[in-house]
Structures are given as C-alpha cells and as structure tokens.
Amino acid sequence: MLRVNDPLELFARTEEFRGRGARVGLVPTMGALHEGHFKLVEEAKRLCDVVCVSIFVNPLQFNNITDFDRYPRDVEADAAALEAIGVDAVFLPRVEDIHPSPVNMHISTAGIVERQEGAHRPGHFDGVATVVSKLFIAAGRASVFFGEKDYQQTRVIADLIREFHFPVEMVVVPTVREVDGLALSSRNRLLTSAARKAAPAMYRAFRTGRSRAVPGSATAPVIDGMRGAIESAAREAGAELAIDYLEAASGVDLRPVERFEADTRFFIAASYDGVRLIDNVAVFE
Numbered sequence: 001m002l003r004v005n006d007p008l009e010l011f012a013r014t015e016e017f018r019g020r021g022a023r024v025g026l027v028p029t030m031g032a033l034h035e036g037h038f039k040l041v042e043e044a045k046r047l048c049d050v051v052c053v054s055i056f057v058n059p060l061q062f063n064n065i066t067d068f069d070r071y072p073r074d075v076e077a078d079a080a081a082l083e084a085i086g087v088d089a090v091f092l093p094r095v096e097d098i099h100p101s102p103v104n105m106h107i108s109t110a111g112i113v114e115r116q117e118g119a120h121r122p123g124h125f126d127g128v129a130t131v132v133s134k135l136f137i138a139a140g141r142a143s144v145f146f147g148e149k150d151y152q153q154t155r156v157i158a159d160l161i162r163e164f165h166f167p168v169e170m171v172v173v174p175t176v177r178e179v180d181g182l183a184l185s186s187r188n189r190l191l192t193s194a195a196r197k198a199a200p201a202m203y204r205a206f207r208t209g210r211s212r213a214v215p216g217s218a219t220a221p222v223i224d225g226m227r228g229a230i231e232s233a234a235r236e237a238g239a240e241l242a243i244d245y246l247e248a249a250s251g252v253d254l255r256p257v258e259r260f261e262a263d264t265r266f267f268i269a270a271s272y273d274g275v276r277l278i279d280n281v282a283v284f285e
C-alpha cells in the first residue's frame with residue numbers, strides 16, 4: 001500500500017493511475033476507523049479500480065479545541081487495517097501539508113449550513129468544505145465516498161461539488177449500525193458505559209417515530225414521544241444527556257416540517273456524558 005503525505009504527490013500518483021485507464025476512488029476520513037469506514041472502502045472497491053483513503057483530523061472543522069484534542073487517533077492501526085482490506089493508497093498529510101495558511105484562506109459556506117450542525121457548531125462546515133476541496137484537488141478526477149450518517153455534510157458537499165465544478169462523483173453509503181441500532185462513529189470509543197447503554201435509544205426512538213408517522217399528520221406529538229423515550233433511557237442508564245436538536249425536517253433543505261412529507265427525515269444531535277453523537281433516518285422508505 002502506497003503512503004503519501006504531500007497533496008501534490010497524491011495528485012501525481014492518481015494521475016499515473018488515471019493515465020493507465022483506472023477509475024480512482026477517494027474515501028476521506030478522520031481516522032479511528034470502524035466498520036462504517038470499511039463499508040465506504042468496500043463500496044469504493046466495488047466501483048473503482050484504485051482506492052485511496054485519506055486520514056486527516058481537520059482542525060478547521062472543530063469549533064471546540066477540547067473536542068479536537070480528544071478526537072480518537074490511531075494512525076498505525078488504521079493503516080494496517082486498510083492494507084489488510086486491500087486499499088491501494090493512504091493519504092496521511094500533516095496539518096501544514098494541508099493548511100499552510102488556514103487563517104488567510106478558506107471556503108465560506110452559507111444556506112443549508114445554517115441549520116442543525118452548522119447552527120450548533122459555528123464554522124464547522126467552512127472547515128469541512130475547505131478541507132474536502134483540498135482533498136478533491138489532491139485526488140483529481142475521482143469517485144468520492146461519504147456516509148449517510150453525516151447527512152447534512154453530504155448535502156453541503158453535493159453543493160460544493162456543483163458550485164466549484166469539481167470533477168468528482170459522490171457516492172453516499174448507508175449508515176452502518178451496531179446490533180442495538182447505535183450508528184457507528186469514531187466517537188463511540190469515547191462513550192462511558194452508561195452512555196453506551198443509553199445511546200441506542202436514539203435509533204429505537206427513530207423506529208417508534210417511523211411507526212407512528214403518517215404522511216400529512218403533525219410531527220410535533222411524534223417528536224415529543226421520541227424525546228421522552230430518549231430522555232428516560234438516559235435517566236435509567238445514569239448517563240447525562242443534552243439534546244442539541246431532535247427534529248423532523250426536509251431531506252432536501254433540512255427545514256423542520258410541521259407535517260410529515262414523503263422526504264421527511266428524523267435528525268438528532270445529542271451529547272451523552274459529554275460525547276456528542278449525531279444520527280438520522282428517512283421516515284418513509
């Protein structure tokens with residue numbers, strides 16, 4: 001497996017592959033890899049001839065320095081796991097390789113970013129859009145793979161690709177879950193045992209919400225019931241819970257909706273014992 005640190009070298013290497021007629025796949029990650037990432041790689045291997053995984057904990061997208069400092073990192077274990085599943089190249093830039101002068105130049109986002117994650121994490125999507133643009137430039141023409149768990153991120157990146165004419169095609173891969181329904185996330189490693197016990201209530205609530213949702217009916221009573229179930233599970237497990245948002249919103253522009261529509265999704269962001277998790281599902285599938 002090829003290891004590359006320099007963005008220009010990555011571009012040169014992927015150009016070589018493209019020159020031989022290969023279709024290149026890029027899987028951007030922040031490391032601390034889990035089955036959700038491996039699913040992205042699996043999909044990339046299915047659709048592409050050459051697969052590159054980037055591992056870079058991007059400081060620009062953390063609005064909270066403590067969150068950045070304690071984000072899990074295990075680059076050697078990640079690289080070994082990627083080699084074992086047949087990844088062709090791993091891109092491991094240092095901060096200065098990617099952001100030589102981050103204060104001077106970055107992408108400024110607006111619109112859909114003002115909701116949900118963007119509303120609770122100021123500057124987050126500017127940081128994501130900036131780093132993702134740099135990764136796209138380094139990888140060149142490619143298929144790029146992102147997880148549906150970060151639904152708003154996939155919408156922002158779709159806008160970014162369209163707006164800047166990046167020669168990439170985005171593939172969104174469904175969320176991978178533990179058997180109890182908890183969405184896989186690198187942050188799950190940070191959960192206390194009480195938090196780990198309580199957090200699957202989010203997905204259970206999604207399922208209950210789905211069973212109660214009827215097209216055209218009011219979303220508020222359904223959301224209230226979901227919130228109650230999530231709160232009581234946290235109380236029972238002894239985990240401290242803070243819900244940033246729990247809402248039924250449009251899957252297109254993420255506006256909260258008062259009545260269920262065909263494209264409505266449930267979205268949640270909640271901290272369990274200080275570890276912030278997000279999840280979402282389509283209400284009608």
Ligand code: PAF
Nearest residue numbers: 028029030058128131150
């Ligand atoms: O989803 C992530 O892991 C990150 O936001 C990404 C896309 C790798 C950008 O840093």
